[in-house]
Amino acid sequence: MTVSISTGPRATRTADSADPVEREFVSFVRRTAHWLDPEFPTEGHRGPSERGKWTDDAGVVTLLQQVEEFDTQGRGIRSLRLMRLGPPSGPHESTLRVVAVGMANAAQLELCWNFATTDEELRGASAELTVSGAGEERCVAAFRDWFDGA
Numbered sequence: 001m002t003v004s005i006s007t008g009p010r011a012t013r014t015a016d017s018a019d020p021v022e023r024e025f026v027s028f029v030r031r032t033a034h035w036l037d038p039e040f041p042t043e044g045h046r047g048p049s050e051r052g053k054w055t056d057d058a059g060v061v062t063l064l065q066q067v068e069e070f071d072t073q074g075r076g077i078r079s080l081r082l083m084r085l086g087p088p089s090g091p092h093e094s095t096l097r098v099v100a101v102g103m104a105n106a107a108q109l110e111l112c113w114n115f116a117t118t119d120e121e122l123r124g125a126s127a128e129l130t131v132s133g134a135g136e137e138r139c140v141a142a143f144r145d146w147f148d149g150a
Contacts, residue, residue: 001108001132004140008148011113011127018081018096018115018122025098025111026069026077032142033100035135036107040100044069044076060092061085068101075102083117091116091123107133111143 033040052064070076084092100109129143
């Protein structure tokens, strides 16, 4: 298993919302998954969004969202957001994870964006790729090119 971390321009960017970042991550994971599993589905049916929300003792609200895009065989992408919001004393640590599910030969592929949330924006802190399987070197190279060369 290889873990690669980037603090390059794409990893530390700002965004108004996690939605466009998630779409980019899903595209990257689907594209690079083919080096680990050539039969990995290029698309899937997007299921309902599972959501949760709770407030901790310090008054920080945590939002959880999980969405799966699977083919008919239960293979595809799982996206998980864990965002911490308010009170205005932020920023608060948050994360977006995009995981390839059901890969052949026990291969693994997960892309994670660590970011801070404020009332105004999301600010990236780092990106992390976790990968294992034949072809992992190509996945790491693509990750480095995309995140450090942005």
